[in-house]
Amino acid sequence: MKKTRVTLRRKAIANGKFSLYLDFYPPCLNEETGEYSRREFLKLYLFAKPKNVMEKMNNAECQKTAELICIRRQNEMAKNDIYTPFELEQLRIREIGEKSFLQYFKKQADKRYGNNQKIWLSAIQHFIDFLESGDLKFKDVTVALVDDYRDYLLSARSRRTGEKLARNTALSYYNKVKTTLKKAYKEQLLQRDINTGLECIKEQESDRNYLTMEEVISLFKAKCPKEQVKRVGLFAILTGLRYSDIAKLKWKEVINTQSEGCYIRFTQKKTEKPENLPISEEAFEIMGDRGADNSPVFPDLKKWDFDRTIPVWVAAAGISKHITFHCFRHTYATLQIASGTDILTVSKMLGHKSIKTTQIYTKVVDERKREATGKIKLDKNF
Template sequence: MGRTKVSLRSRPISKGRRTLYLEFYPPVRVQASMKMQRYETLGMYIFAKPKTLTQKEYNAAVMAQAEAIRAMRVQAVINEEFGFLDKEKLNGDFLAYFYKEAQQRNNSWMSCYKHFHTFVDGHCTFRQLNVDLCTRFREYLLNAKQLDAPDIPLSVNSASNYYRKFRGMLAITLRDDYIREDINKHLERIEAKRNRIEFLTFEELYELSKTPCDIPVLKRASLFSCLTGLRISDVMKLQWPDIVPNIKGTGYNMRLRTEKTEAEAIWPLSPDAMELCGLREEGAVFKGLTRSMLNKPLKKWLTDAGITKHITFHGFRHTYAVLQLASGTDIYTVSKMLTHKHVTTTEIYLDLLDEMKQDTLGRIRLFKET
């Protein structure tokens, strides 16, 4: 059988008009439904018997547009690309597709999904995805409120993070052939603001380690993060089977798939880190640790240690990075230990290292004050 021919046809409709459609002979197969399809409706019409100059000009313009579409379909047939016939795919539920992808990732993706669900009022097909819609979602994020605190505006950095996730979703949608246009090429990013990153110095970390905490598991988990760079989500899900003897049999390694980057990594654990884990047993290493402990209990412990900086649990991860660099660990190793995808992400800690060096000014003196 020869190659499919594409012909422009018309048939009469109401009010003296004719609707235009394409005919494929022999028919082509629609991949989504696996059905053979012979016709494609263009959603265009012409006047059957144009009476005025305006109607004649209109007919000529529409026919030229229809002929251009026919030419594109001929090229698609030659390349055996029949996605344009996948009406069912185009009319598919983008929100359901988005939700499925978000479920397989992390909380940030799910929050992005929830914001987009609110923005489109719970309905969006693949066909409706275009530059205008995505641009308006960008504006929505810049003016949105937090999901769990409707009176508090979404921070610029959160908006930037969610829009980055959404653009990632668009790339996945294009990859899976649900849309034909790379919408991301036409979208403007939301630039994040660099927040001041707080970390503990060697002296502050030592003081904190010697200061009693009302919740022992909070203290152990916090100091463990300072020694490993683990995020709170990964500390909470760390299980004893994740801690295994190293190849040499002289210590232990931690094998874990991080929640944010979904990357599996191996961390060598120092004797101090192993001691913080406590006695080996079934289940979680830091059993009983909850996010509610990261507010008042954590702040009280830091205050008791004489630390006035605004240190969050994530600040312990920053502490790990800066102190490793200050100790001479090369940036590529630190980047790998933090499971950063790009070393440029780790480079922000070099500025903090310079700041730490500035703090040492005047500590070594040759002459007494007069």
């Protein structure tokens, strides 16, 4: 086998600069593209005619860095000539094992946005608290360690309130680690699929207050201290949208055509997933007159306004349940399933990642059916 020679070269580019690159001969395989190539551009640049001390320093530093990279690449090529494929794989495994799993975990959080990223960062902080040592190498990631982290989460306290973590919060944090493990295995950073040996955290079913159809009608008829709260609340019942998505909804996301009717094309704030949500004529009418494309459909919303006003509005409708804004979303889902809409369609309308989340509402409807069976009674004295 002919040995690969690596040479540092420069190429003249615009603005009076040179671009530094490595020249491989014979060409070597680029693992990213799967093709053989002779050049690797280093994204390091020299001034052709340095005019001051700063430019001279830049040239010296870039040249030194490029030379070090060149030596490193030559050593890597030498490994390929010296070691067997098996030995090379063992070297790769050993090198990866020394890398930081914690830093890899943090990189996964960096790829998220908004509230989702906040949850990831909280999960990482709890993982750091659990480790105590401050870091974790890939070679030290085991089923036993992740199981210990699971046990830690089930007894851990919130860093914000000091109270014990809710079971579903612990589940959310645990799933962030499992997602990272799955990705690491897929990228061959782990030699085994750790997830297959892990014990899960069971989701705790929470009470999901909702309104019956009769209560929705009562709410519609009832007087509300703030008209905007009523409009947005009814809109949520008719669409199932979260408050966060309604608050950021713009007119350019509202589409109405003769062939397809009215629908909303938006990106969920929670999941960051693009959605196409068909809405009813009633929901469309509630939005009012169309504004400019970039203007909000419901301007100047304040969450605390809803938190204060909804209980007053609900009481005015003669409803004694504890109802929050998010209960309007539960109402939409429950009424859809109760009216016969199949669960897959409801799941898509709500933008759920998993149909398991939507199945909670079918249990609510089944409980109502069970209650209904006892409402028809025979007179035993006939």
